[in-house]
Amino acid sequence: MKYSVTLRVNGKEQKLNLDARATLLNALREILHLTGTKKGCDQGQCGSCTVLLNGKRVNSCLVLAVMADGKTVTTIEGVSSNGELHPLQQSFLSHDGLQCGYCTPGQIVSALGFLNEPWDKTPEAVQIGMSGNLCRCGAYPNIASAIEEIRSSIQEAASS
Template structure:
């Protein structure tokens, strides 16, 4: 079978374009209207259609956590959800947590604790840690480790990541106590 089918006149037969849907996503506090195929993952919408490349594509199977973003304050693997399913939700990526001039406490703690080596997993680690803090379930180092276990780091910066998250958690707890 030929790679590019042709008609009897020799003209190339073009396959119809896949159907698209117009959706509006609220990302990092801004409304974004996109025309996407219904099977487009949130990860691909962020990276390929909005140029928000801080969110990384790792395994594309939800096993590494590199694509972690926050949806309504809760962490999700953006490779495992369709963009159309997130219409109406408040989506936060690493780009929405802080700015170059005003880093979020977690971003600053990751720098202070040298909690990255290659940096590939760092955006997902930080978003996951922010979700962990939002959930309010972690109180100990063991709980942080368990609740962050879905985010993998090939460089092995786990000790420094734990120290960074623990520092921000302890700081939040001190603020709550008064």
């Protein structure tokens, strides 16, 4: 049986007709061809499928698409605007926050979610707050410094 599902993906309304078994990840990749969101473990253990669902970061492999009906979804394809990289994307480049790049879309979208969450302002916050994203190449120090730079600039902007 198919179900009608309406998603607002990266600002654009998408009306889909899906099997109840379709995950949000599969709907994004296979139906909408937004393949920036990666399928890693497909069981909520690696974070490479991270998207923002109504602004909150989630593992899209464990969300059924029918559960996301009526919600907004932001994928890595929706992070930049007008052809300009998002500061976080630029920071990943400047800090060399990747090697093979497979986990990178999930890392960046997860970091966007992290920056909007009420974490304590401690030096360890980035490592703790980004624990849901694995990087098998081990680019963690550069990933953390890329995110830390944006976090500090947001804090400075807020305090000035």
